[in-house]
Amino acid sequence: MYTFGRPDRHPKSRVITVAYFALIPWERVCAESAEGVPHIAWRHVDALPYLYLDHAEIIDQARQRLVSKLQYSTIGFEFMPEQFTLGELQCVYETILGEPLDKRNFRKKVLAFGCVEDTGEQRRNGSHRPARLYRYTAPGEVLYIK
Amino acid sequence: MYTFGRPDRHPKSRVITVAYFALIPWERVCAESAEGVPHIAWRHVDALPYLYLDHAEIIDQARQRLVSKLQYSTIGFEFMPEQFTLGELQCVYETILGEPLDKRNFRKKVLAFGCVEDTGEQRRNGSHRPARLYRYTAPGEVLYIK
């Protein structure tokens, strides 16, 4: 994601942090303590505890990076299971961007881009019309939402 | 610019390279040998000697990064001296992007963006009309060329 190397970012010595971020399906998320790291846990990004030094800045930059990646890549699809509805996909985009998107324009762009294919299947989800299920396929070009 | 950390990128051990790039005025460019680095020199990016391991890839990525930075930042102005003509600026953009740009559209965008101001001065340069000199001023928003 970014390498933090400002000479004065650590008070004692020169510390360089290479930060990465990964998208992990919720089912596979588990927080295991490792040697030398006694208490680790997953936290909601809006409810983080005190963070050492510039670590809050690192988190912040990762969020921003995710937002911009959403605009010039198909990273949003990485949040989807194998089959998904366009409503679910739109929900991911809206959550990350932090603003509502127009349903018609969103579907238009995604479908026109041609990185999804209709599986022919549907999902019944509640007391309303069932949604079509789509599958992610390799992108041809770059997808811009917004 | 980017941190290269693939575990197998060096045959002997785990080597991590944090690559940076900088824009330096030609007058201040000098290649000094340092301890342990006997022969260093500046090379034209299109005429590089053999490069160790993935170093060619690193150079390549830096070039690409420069191209994309040109599109969402005002980095192009960093190549300019304190006063410059729009023709010179366009030349920088054309060189980096590797394609000619329309003179009128280019000037329109740069001027509309409002990150330059007319110094009132001119430069006589050859047997043709003198060019206005501009000065770079802080950008308001993001400048997109192309």
Place this chain on the structure above:
DNA sequence: TCAAAAGTGTTAACAATACACCCATGT
């Protein structure tokens, strides 16, 4: 029959592109 999400096209505003001529100068 009602509530709730799914699905669908058109129009207007704006941004990007293509394009050709006159200007000021030095030789």
Place this chain on the structure above:
DNA sequence: ACATGGGTGTATTGTTAACACTTTTGA
């Protein structure tokens, strides 16, 4: 007078954004 780069405006095209109603289902 001519060669050279400087300077300017408009028309077209393409892209993006705004907007409202019908459909299908379960309760």
